[in-house]
Amino acid sequence: MAFHSKNATYVETVSLNIKDLNRSIDFYTKMIGLTVKRQDDTRAELTADGENVLVILNQVDKERTHRRASGLYHFALLLPSRDDLALVTMHLAANRVPLGSADHHVSEALYLNDPDDNGIEIYVDRDPEQWIWNDGEVHMVTEALNAEDLLKDRPDPSDFKGLPKDTIMGHIHLHVNDLQKNGEFYTEGLGMEIILNFGGQALFMATEKYHHHIAANVWNGLGAPTPEKGSVGLDYYTLIYPSDDALNEAVSRLTALGYTVEKHAGYVLTKDPSGSHIRMQTQNIHN
Template structure:
């Protein structure tokens, strides 16, 4: 979500409250399926890599010819693939809406915001989504970014089996007011990509892929958008048609989203395999199960390490 005109403040669902989802301790990382490494194709590897190191706070994990892998600790979150000749992706094309970096707590988000303010980083929005608080910006090649923290899952509200989310103004002064000392040394251990929000051409077709095939559960809907999660999490995948309604299959190569890695528990992966066509299942290899959504966005499902 962002604070763009596509959103109005308020609940995303109505009706009598239900008990679903009130379980304490639900997290993005604890779900049967969650986001692993996200890959972007970039034209200027040095500039984009420096941005994610110096602004977002990732650390280098692996560098090579035409490649940079960045993350937190020893965990790679972002892979940058260099293609200086790649045309810039159209803002109306299917692909990335934003990558969402999840920090462990509210103080971490406040510390990141103070860091961004010191560097005079242009922000695109800041929202209270009821389940989370989020700040939005973009990298030097226009890829959308969210930095956010989750409120504890036992505080989330549910109606008609859907999690209640909204887009309310986030009080940035109130966010940073409790911070007594500046303490920023990059994204803290425990940070991860909590979700990825995608632009798609049609919601019904994206539901068939991300819900019916991959097995994510629809957690809530909004005009022009669907939010899907695993294990009771508010969303690991967001899809919307705000800019991309009717978008065709993506042309390649372009800048922007190159692949989303989904990490699945072994049993969850086997259940997914049972839903695949023989042709899709035959593509599985040692690097995972490569799939493409209806617009050609690459999704790679891998098994969680024991």
């Protein structure tokens, strides 16, 4: 998990607006395999290791305002090993959870939706030494996952006792309304590097030469509407910086570019040009 520590800037927590807290807790604990760290009547914090919060659920009254709005495409939980992905696959299949899957060359992934149609990816990285780079861009594809090879050891779904404690938030993938504008925000502002420009339709961005910590696409259409505040979907996500200096430099860049930043206790709040809210923090103060 070297791409999510030390010098990297990475996503750690994703906060979601959902309609029914009990229904969502049931799904995220029984199907996904997270556990509840804290909970009240309208909010729950979910974790894999009992300490670090990966997903926050907020019960809201507003429905999703537009089916093709900007906001969350999916958040992605990164597992420690391929054996873990095999077991999760068998567990979800045994519970008849509708699944998609893909081999991206850099990773192998499952795709599903929560009860409110928030997108989820569960994946495992291939050894970075196997990644292919062409002129500074990583080679990524979307091909069929070799399920026969993944499941060759026939893991027993009853062995699934929850996600491994070393599970982390691997990345977030967003719908945006303008690729160039959002690319400027994430690179010149937040400090990400473009790792792959996918045909002018999607940008994969990261630090420390990861395949992506943040991705953005225009697959919901150029000019996709911004969701109404407090409606079902993405609430915010946290972006962790390696130091106070790195965070302050990002704030200065955003301000110089004309983006709004608000300083709060423990974090700085900003939003991308498509309306997705980001809490910028440092490693020593989160959670």
